[in-house]
Amino acid sequence: MSDELENKNISESAAPRDFIRQIIDEDLRTEKNGTKVVTRFPPEPNGYLHIGHAKSICLNFGIGIEYAGKTNLRFDDTNPSKEETEYVDSIMEDVRWLGFDWGTGLFYASDYFDKLYEFAEALILKGKAFVCELSSEEMRQYRGTLTEPGKESPYRGRGIDENLDLFRRMKTGEFPDGSKTLRAKIDMNSPNINLRDPVIYRIMRAHHHRTGDNWCIYPMYDYAHALSDMLEGITHSICTLEFEDHRPLYDWVLDTLETPCHPQQIEFARLNLNYTIMSKRKLNELVTKGYVNGWDDPRMPTIAGLRRRGYTPEAIRNFAERVGVAKRESIIDVALLEFSIREDLNKHAERATAVINPLKVVITNYPEDQEEFMDFTINPEEPEKGSRKVPFSKEIYIEREDFMEEPVKGYFRLFPGNEVRLRWAYFAKCTGFKKDEVTGDVTEVYCEYDPASKGGNSPDGRKVKGTIHWVSAKHAFDAEVRLYDRLFDHVDPNRPDEGKDWLDNLNPNSLTVLSNCKLEPYLKEVGPGFKCQFERLGYFCADIKESTPGKPVFNRTVTLRDNWAKTNK
RNA sequence: UGCCGAGUCGUCUAACGGCAGGACAGCGGCCUUUGAAGCCGUAUGUGGAGGUUCGAGUCCUCCCUCGGCAGCCA
Numbered sequence: 001m002s003d004e005l006e007n008k009n010i011s012e013s014a015a016p017r018d019f020i021r022q023i024i025d026e027d028l029r030t031e032k033n034g035t036k037v038v039t040r041f042p043p044e045p046n047g048y049l050h051i052g053h054a055k056s057i058c059l060n061f062g063i064g065i066e067y068a069g070k071t072n073l074r075f076d077d078t079n080p081s082k083e084e085t086e087y088v089d090s091i092m093e094d095v096r097w098l099g100f101d102w103g104t105g106l107f108y109a110s111d112y113f114d115k116l117y118e119f120a121e122a123l124i125l126k127g128k129a130f131v132c133e134l135s136s137e138e139m140r141q142y143r144g145t146l147t148e149p150g151k152e153s154p155y156r157g158r159g160i161d162e163n164l165d166l167f168r169r170m171k172t173g174e175f176p177d178g179s180k181t182l183r184a185k186i187d188m189n190s191p192n193i194n195l196r197d198p199v200i201y202r203i204m205r206a207h208h209h210r211t212g213d214n215w216c217i218y219p220m221y222d223y224a225h226a227l228s229d230m231l232e233g234i235t236h237s238i239c240t241l242e243f244e245d246h247r248p249l250y251d252w253v254l255d256t257l258e259t260p261c262h263p264q265q266i267e268f269a270r271l272n273l274n275y276t277i278m279s280k281r282k283l284n285e286l287v288t289k290g291y292v293n294g295w296d297d298p299r300m301p302t303i304a305g306l307r308r309r310g311y312t313p314e315a316i317r318n319f320a321e322r323v324g325v326a327k328r329e330s331i332i333d334v335a336l337l338e339f340s341i342r343e344d345l346n347k348h349a350e351r352a353t354a355v356i357n358p359l360k361v362v363i364t365n366y367p368e369d370q371e372e373f374m375d376f377t378i379n380p381e382e383p384e385k386g387s388r389k390v391p392f393s394k395e396i397y398i399e400r401e402d403f404m405e406e407p408v409k410g411y412f413r414l415f416p417g418n419e420v421r422l423r424w425a426y427f428a429k430c431t432g433f434k435k436d437e438v439t440g441d442v443t444e445v446y447c448e449y450d451p452a453s454k455g456g457n458s459p460d461g462r463k464v465k466g467t468i469h470w471v472s473a474k475h476a477f478d479a480e481v482r483l484y485d486r487l488f489d490h491v492d493p494n495r496p497d498e499g500k501d502w503l504d505n506l507n508p509n510s511l512t513v514l515s516n517c518k519l520e521p522y523l524k525e526v527g528p529g530f531k532c533q534f535e536r537l538g539y540f541c542a543d544i545k546e547s548t549p550g551k552p553v554f555n556r557t558v559t560l561r562d563n564w565a566k567t568n569k
Numbered sequence: 570u571g572c573c574g575a576g577u578c579g580u581c582u583a584a585c586g587g588c589a590g591g592a593c594a595g596c597g598g599c600c601u602u603u604g605a606a607g608c609c610g611u612a613u614g615u616g617g618a619g620g621u622u623c624g625a626g627u628c629c630u631c632c633c634u635c636g637g638c639a640g641c642c643a
Contacts, residue, residue: 022585043643044642044643046643079642079643081642135641139640139641140640143639145571146572146639147572147639148571149571150639177641180641181641190572191571191573192572192573192638193572193638193639199640199641201641202641203641204641220640220641220642220643225643241575241636241637242636242637242638242643243637243643244573244574244637244638245572245573245574245637248573269575269636274580280643322593323581323582324581324583324592325582326575326581326582327574327575328574328575328581328636329574329635330582332581332593333579333593335594336580336581336592336593336594338593339592339594342605346605346606347606380602380603380605381607410604413604422602423602423603424602456602464602465604467602467603467604468603469603533605535603535605536605560606561604561605561606562604563604563605564604565604568604
């Protein structure tokens with residue numbers, strides 16, 4: 001164990017450190033927070049987690065692990081009108097599935113509602129907050145614009161006692177929704193709009209998924225987040241770039257309240273992927289309008305979707321590491337995600353055979369009722385796993401693509417007169433074929449095999465260029481296989497072409513359901529979630545929701561790279 | 570037009586004043602019982618103009634480009 005661990009440590013310490021880890025290194029060196037490193041992942045439970053969140057999860061929990069620190073999972077549930085328990089549950093499941101553990105660090109911003117309320121009274125007492133009665137429309141007008149300063153609210157000069165009284169009555173439900181707010185008293189002339197007396201509490205009668213109807217006032221993000229971090233003793237509060245302008249407010253809250261600790265907010269660039277939409281609002285729309293079959297549709301970039309598609313936590317973690325952490329906004333090529341899953345599955349997934357577009361082949365010189373069992377290597381990358389037996393007989397199915405009546409240049413699969421290897425079985429030479437008179441489709445192919453080439457090598461040293469896969473017709477079973485492709489066919493679905501909207505960029509061929517695929521018998525009894533490579537086709541996974549005993553449904557996770565398709569394009 | 574932030578191969582990401590490196594993608598080759606994987610090789614990059622310095626991607630000045638911000642959302 002120690003060898004592997006040491007090697008890993010060496011390679012890790014040699015690896016370049018991202019700017020956040022550099023800041024932490026420096027803070028540790030100067031003992032800014034003593035020897036403590038505490039981070040947190042703070043999702044709002046208003047949707048499912050996606051691959052962009054995975055980057056943040058890997059960053060925050062990764063730092064917790066690397067520095068022998070702690071990482072909390074905290075639900076940022078300060079807006080009950082959008083939040084639901086279903087999302088809380090899915091988020092916990094996804095974080096766990098990704099391989100992370102928050103230990104005792106499970107929190108909700110709503111756990112702190114009482115304390116947050118007390119801090120608000122403290123702010124009032126310090127003369128740093130006031131109750132405002134401007135409507136939202138008026139407040140917008142008073143706020144000024146990006147280039148013009150704002151105007152002070154007429155309620156800004158209220159006395160401390162009046163503010164306290166009004167705020168307490170807001171809490172007890174004396175005033176209607178939206179009629180009053182508690183605002184921080186900062187600076188209406190600030191060039192940073194977040195500092196123009198931001199609202200920190202609003203009146204909203206909405207049922208909260210945890211506190212029920214106990215509250216009719218709820219704190220705003222900037223206020224609640226800073227204090228929640230502080231209450232948990234977070235040392236490094238890592239968030240995305242759009243909160244950069246909020247940092248002065250984050251700091252103002254903690255400085256003004258003179259809190260015992262003051263976490264440092266650090267911003268990094270969120271993950272963007274080409275051909276992918278990451279906005280929770282848009283993902284929600286895809287689900288509710290039925291463009292996909294739920295948040296866990298295998299085409300979705302959600303963790304649940306990727307899991308169902310056949311991605312592994314390991315692949316996602318590796319991906320997150322490769323993507324890096326920086327302040328520069330970027331768009332990652334999905335090819336990198338696909339590389340990460342292929343890399344993992346290539347090493348660990350067993351190989352199996354499926355023919356998804358079957359074409360019958362009759363081996364004319366093979367004995368009528370004979371059957372043999374061929375040795376299939378389970379995974380050439382893991383030879384220690386050995387092999388298993390796969391039945392062979394006179395009639396087999398091959399992939400329609402593996403036969404051409406008139407081969408194009410460079411084609412070395414089956415065509416009249418050509419000899420190929422049937423993987424792990426025999427050499428076979430094409431002697432003819434039959435066509436449907438009406439449609440012109442090839443319906444059957446005839447071959448002669450070389451009995452001396454059993455296992456796939458000829459004793460006379462004869463070479464063949466092509467090796468194709470097959471399944472024995474009488475042993476195969478029919479199954480449904482779903483071929484998934486990217487959900488959007490536009491490189492940046494958020495920026496549709498002139499006159500179109502983002503939904504027009506949906507790829508009409510993102511899902512192809514094939515129902516008469518021929519699978520080798522071994523695959524019949526695999527359980528939901530089983531992952532394997534269908535040789536020469538790609539990586540597939542037995543659907544975790546719709547596979548039933550003896551009747552698996554397979555999802556294509558990702559194709560194999562295909563240089564032939566590329567050169568032949 | 571106010572404030573904040575960011576510009577390094579096609580896409581990401583390193584460099585902490587001292588040989589611009591890595592990954593993915595691409596291309597070429599080798600190998601191959603998966604046209605896979607693996608191995609080897611290869612092209613392409615510091616937004617621009619000045620300045621400081623023996624030496625600048627890095628420091629300074631000016632410019633250009635891109636992103637974020639005017640919710641009682643997070």
